Amino acid sequence: MALEDIVRRALAREVRAVSRLISIIEDRLEGFERAYAEIYPHTGRAHIIGITGPPGSGKSTLVDKLAMEYRKRGLTVGVVAVDPTSPFSGGALLGDRLRMQRHVLDDGVFIRSMGTRGRLGGLSRATSGAVDVLDAAGYDVVLIETVGVGQSEVEIASLADTVVLIQVPGLGDDIQVIKAGIMEIGDLFVVNKKDRPGVERVMAEIRTALELSEMSCVEGSWVPPILLTMAETGEGVAEVVDACGEHLKHLGEEGLAERRLRRARAETMEIASQRIWQGLSERPGASEEAQRLAEAVAARKADPYSAAAALYRLLVQ
Amino acid sequence: MALEDIVRRALAREVRAVSRLISIIEDRLEGFERAYAEIYPHTGRAHIIGITGPPGSGKSTLVDKLAMEYRKRGLTVGVVAVDPTSPFSGGALLGDRLRMQRHVLDDGVFIRSMGTRGRLGGLSRATSGAVDVLDAAGYDVVLIETVGVGQSEVEIASLADTVVLIQVPGLGDDIQVIKAGIMEIGDLFVVNKKDRPGVERVMAEIRTALELSEMSCVEGSWVPPILLTMAETGEGVAEVVDACGEHLKHLGEEGLAERRLRRARAETMEIASQRIWQGLSERPGASEEAQRLAEAVAARKADPYSAAAALYRLLVQ
Numbered sequence: 001m002a003l004e005d006i007v008r009r010a011l012a013r014e015v016r017a018v019s020r021l022i023s024i025i026e027d028r029l030e031g032f033e034r035a036y037a038e039i040y041p042h043t044g045r046a047h048i049i050g051i052t053g054p055p056g057s058g059k060s061t062l063v064d065k066l067a068m069e070y071r072k073r074g075l076t077v078g079v080v081a082v083d084p085t086s087p088f089s090g091g092a093l094l095g096d097r098l099r100m101q102r103h104v105l106d107d108g109v110f111i112r113s114m115g116t117r118g119r120l121g122g123l124s125r126a127t128s129g130a131v132d133v134l135d136a137a138g139y140d141v142v143l144i145e146t147v148g149v150g151q152s153e154v155e156i157a158s159l160a161d162t163v164v165l166i167q168v169p170g171l172g173d174d175i176q177v178i179k180a181g182i183m184e185i186g187d188l189f190v191v192n193k194k195d196r197p198g199v200e201r202v203m204a205e206i207r208t209a210l211e212l213s214e215m216s217c218v219e220g221s222w223v224p225p226i227l228l229t230m231a232e233t234g235e236g237v238a239e240v241v242d243a244c245g246e247h248l249k250h251l252g253e254e255g256l257a258e259r260r261l262r263r264a265r266a267e268t269m270e271i272a273s274q275r276i277w278q279g280l281s282e283r284p285g286a287s288e289e290a291q292r293l294a295e296a297v298a299a300r301k302a303d304p305y306s307a308a309a310a311l312y313r314l315l316v317q
Numbered sequence: 318m319a320l321e322d323i324v325r326r327a328l329a330r331e332v333r334a335v336s337r338l339i340s341i342i343e344d345r346l347e348g349f350e351r352a353y354a355e356i357y358p359h360t361g362r363a364h365i366i367g368i369t370g371p372p373g374s375g376k377s378t379l380v381d382k383l384a385m386e387y388r389k390r391g392l393t394v395g396v397v398a399v400d401p402t403s404p405f406s407g408g409a410l411l412g413d414r415l416r417m418q419r420h421v422l423d424d425g426v427f428i429r430s431m432g433t434r435g436r437l438g439g440l441s442r443a444t445s446g447a448v449d450v451l452d453a454a455g456y457d458v459v460l461i462e463t464v465g466v467g468q469s470e471v472e473i474a475s476l477a478d479t480v481v482l483i484q485v486p487g488l489g490d491d492i493q494v495i496k497a498g499i500m501e502i503g504d505l506f507v508v509n510k511k512d513r514p515g516v517e518r519v520m521a522e523i524r525t526a527l528e529l530s531e532m533s534c535v536e537g538s539w540v541p542p543i544l545l546t547m548a549e550t551g552e553g554v555a556e557v558v559d560a561c562g563e564h565l566k567h568l569g570e571e572g573l574a575e576r577r578l579r580r581a582r583a584e585t586m587e588i589a590s591q592r593i594w595q596g597l598s599e600r601p602g603a604s605e606e607a608q609r610l611a612e613a614v615a616a617r618k619a620d621p622y623s624a625a626a627a628l629y630r631l632l633v634q
Contacts (some may be wrong), residue, residue, distance in 0.1 A: 040620035054372050099472050184385045257615065264469060264606070264614035264621065269594070271625035272632075277586070279633060281412035290582070297581035298574065304359035304581065305350045315589075316596060 003031045013137045015107055021120065022112055025129035031243050036129070042136035042258070046078070047248055050144045050156035052168025062166065063145045067109050068234075071239045076108040078134030078142040082127050088099040097169045110134060124155045125274075128267060131159060139220050157185035158266050161259055162247045164188045164240065169198035175278070187247045190240055194228040203228075206278050222250050278314045289314060320348045324355050330393070330454045332424055339429055342446035343604070353446070359453035361394070364565055367461045367473035370403050370483025375509040378548040379483065383549070384426050384559045387458050395451030396634040399444050419471035427451060441472045442591075445584060448476060478576055479564045481557065484523065486515035497581045503541050503575045504564045507557055511545040517561040520545075539567050588598045606631060 001011075001017075009017030020150070021039070023031050051066075053059050055292050067077045067249070112130050127144065127198055132144045146156050157163050165186035170193075189206050191199055206226050206244070229236035280286050296302040302310075318326075318332075323341070326334030338356070342349050368383075370376050377398070384394045408598070429447050444461065451459045463473050474480050482503035487510075504524050508516055523543050542560050546553035597603050610627055615617040 034623050037620045133598060163534050218434040261611060261615040264624075265611035267621040268607070268611055268614055268624045268628060271614050271621050272628040273590055273593070273627045275625055276590070276632065279629065290585070294582035294585055297585055298578040300358050300361050302590050303354045304584040305353050305582075307585045308592055311585060312592045312596065315593065 001200045003035055007035050009110060010133060010137050011039065011042060013107075014143055018110055019112070020131060022130045022133045025038040025101035025133065026030070026114070028195070036132070039133060042138075043132045045133065045137055046129060046131075046142045047242055047244070048142045048144065048159065048161045050162070050163045051166065052083035052146045053154050053168070053192070054192075055147055057146070057166045057168040058231045059145050059166055062144050062192060062229065062237070062240075064239040065231050065234050066241060069237050071106065071108055073241070075140040076138065077110070077247040078129055079109070079111045079112040079129075079138070080130045080134070080142065080144045082144065082146045097107070110115065110137075110139060121236045124159070125267075125270060128159060128263075131228070158263055161251065161256060162187045162244050164244070166190045167191050167202050168193045168195040169202050170313060188243050189223065189224055189241065189278075190229050190236075191226065192231050196228055199228070216313045222247065239252065245288030276315065280311070283314065286314055320352055324352050324616070326484045327450060327454050328356065328359060330424075330456070332427060335427060335450060335454045336429070338537065339447045339450045341476040342450060343443045347625075356450060356453035358436045358459055359455075362451065363448075363450070363452040363456055363459045364462065364561070365448060365459045365476065365478045366481045366561055367390075367463065367475050367477030368511070369480070369485065370485070370507075372464055374485040375548045376462050376464070376483055376555070379507065379509060379554070379557075381462050381555040382548050382551050383460060383558060384419070386554050388423065392457040393455065394427070395456035396426070396428045396462065397444055397447045397451070397459065398428070398430040398462040400465075400491045404483070405419045427456060441476070442584075442587060444472075445476060445580075475580055478568065478573060481507055481561070483507045483509050484486045484519050484521050485510045504539065505557065505560050506541055506543040507546050507553075508543065509548050511547055511553070516545070541562065564604050593632065597628070600631065603631055 001020070003024075006017050006020050010012060010021040020094070021035060023029070024035060049066075051059055055098050059312050063079060063081070064254055067079060070077045104136040112134075115124055125150065131142050131144065131173065144156060144160060163185050165188070168191065191202050191206070203226055227236055227243060228241060231237065248256070290311060293302065297304050318337070320341075323334050323337050327338040339353060340346075341352060366383075368376055368380055380396060380398070384396060387394045429442055429451075431447065448459050448461065461473060461477060480502050482505070484506065485508065508519050508523070522541055527541060544553055544556050546557060546558060548554065565573070597607070605626060610619065610624040614621050614624050
């Protein structure tokens with residue numbers, strides 16, 4: 001199929017074309033920049049929701065049930081799973097994988113898992129590309145599932161309109177400690193597996209952390225709700241969908257524009273950065289010089305800062 | 318204290334100067350590049366060990382006990398903790414924090430926790446700086462503790478000579494699924510909390526994943542051992558220290574040089590990349606142009622690739 005056809009069909013939400021286009025952008029195949037330029041004007045319509053939490057918190061099950069709930073409400077859903085332990089990524093038990101199969105029969109749900117290594121331009125670039133394709137294809141809601149520890153949570157916050165942080169009782173003491181930095185990216189808190197002992201303690205910890213964080217002081221600001229779910233049975237899932245909708249409404253046009261400007265800036269900078277390296281590698285003798293500098297650093301004959309300065313001069317002069 | 322004094326005293330392993338120098342490099346304070354250039358020739362002597370595993374796997378306790386074991390053997394130890402949930406980072410229960418206090422009385426152990434957000438130049442740059450300071454200061458062993466999911470494990474693999482991957486029985490099904498990509502960075506596997514049910518299953522999964530990975534086919538290549546520990550009681554910790562030593566021996570001069578060249582290359586590129594952005598921001602009108610481009614992308618009037626191309630032209634032409 002010609003690239004123009006793939007783009008046209010993806011924009012018409014033909015599942016195979018959507019899938020192919022994501023691969024083209026992910027793998028940076030011939031013409032991917034042109035394809036990106038063609039779909040990009042069609043983006044900006046989906047509600048992009050990031051869902052993150054520690055391993056074992058039931059993220060995938062919750063994502064599965066959220067997709068079902070959105071379908072019940074007549075909306076189409078794209079899922080991007082960025083989690084080496086996610087059943088979407090093929091890394092799970094057979095039962096989980098079978099559970100996901102039912103969506104195969106429903107073309108209102110599209111599921112894509114992203115490999116976590118070896119992608120050119122990094123994981124966040126590939127994820128962002130998949131989200132844009134799904135958005136342009138007309139999925140009403142795009143759910144991004146990432147395993148949430150540290151950096152990945154910060155990355156998802158830069159992609160999503162609404163960030164759902166999942167916690168779970170009884171995963172051990174050190175997992176329950178919620179740092180202010182991570183709390184601040186959560187627009188919604190979900191305590192999943194609410195039948196487990198310790199649920200009150202987790203809720204109290206989230207509440208305390210929220211009270212300590214600065215945002216709770218500003219009048220009229222969004223107060224992140226804490227919701228209880230049993231993703232396995234679907235209990236509480238409708239309330240999560242409601243709360244995501246309320247958050248989007250609270251953001252309003254201005255709040256949404258602000259979040260999307262932040263994302264646009266980060267993406268542009270990241271791509272420009274890749275282009276700079278590409279430019280460097282195309283200069284005659286540059287990769288040999290880069291190798292020589294790395295060897296000098298490894299041998300402690302140069303420090304990384306002076307080597308970097310030499311590389312920089314090579315590029316811009 | 319003047320910078321020269323701080324450097325001189327840090328190289329003599331004076332605890333307060335070491336701490337100060339790490340902050341200077343971490344926060345990129347005045348003169349930090351000069352300080353880096355001065356300490357860098359003294360690096361390359363420490364055995365750098367990365368320790369990573371999921372939240373709740375007992376990383377911090379194991380790191381604590383490893384430090385004690387190295388001290389027993391007459392070696393000095395630097396610890397860099399990069400984990401928002403680590404007790405070293407102040408994010409844990411009082412009991413854990415008190416447990417770490419005993420090292421305060423021993424100047425053969427230095428503990429530093431790295432914040433995980435808001436650092437200029439990113440987390441890995443700050444971590445790398447701290448590791449280099451501890452190495453130059455003459456700590457025999459530098460332990461880097463990171464919470465291990467996806468990207469952070471890849472990052473630690475680029476920093477460390479030896480990578481220890483911790484697993485633990487019974488953290489829930491999806492956490493036990495070990496993907497080949499992550500397996501390949503492990504030089505040692507530790508199954509901690511070995512008294513828990515499911516220990517045989519975790520070991521079998523690691524063994525299977527190791528057999529599936531390519532490295533096991535090459536003759537003479539390192540076969541990652543799987544060790545059982547109870548970090549709480551210290552059981553098995555001496556064996557982990559032994560195995561780390563054996564791995565270093567197996568690497569030999571050539572293997573070590575190869576790992577360190579890889580690290581040098583990655584660091585030099587990363588610093589050069591920062592410098593490029595700095596260079597861009599210093600050009601008259603450049604940050605206004607960058608902002609204008611981001612706004613166009615957010616408004617879907619430009620796509621991120623063409624905006625990045627415009628930014629790139631601004632820099633190199």
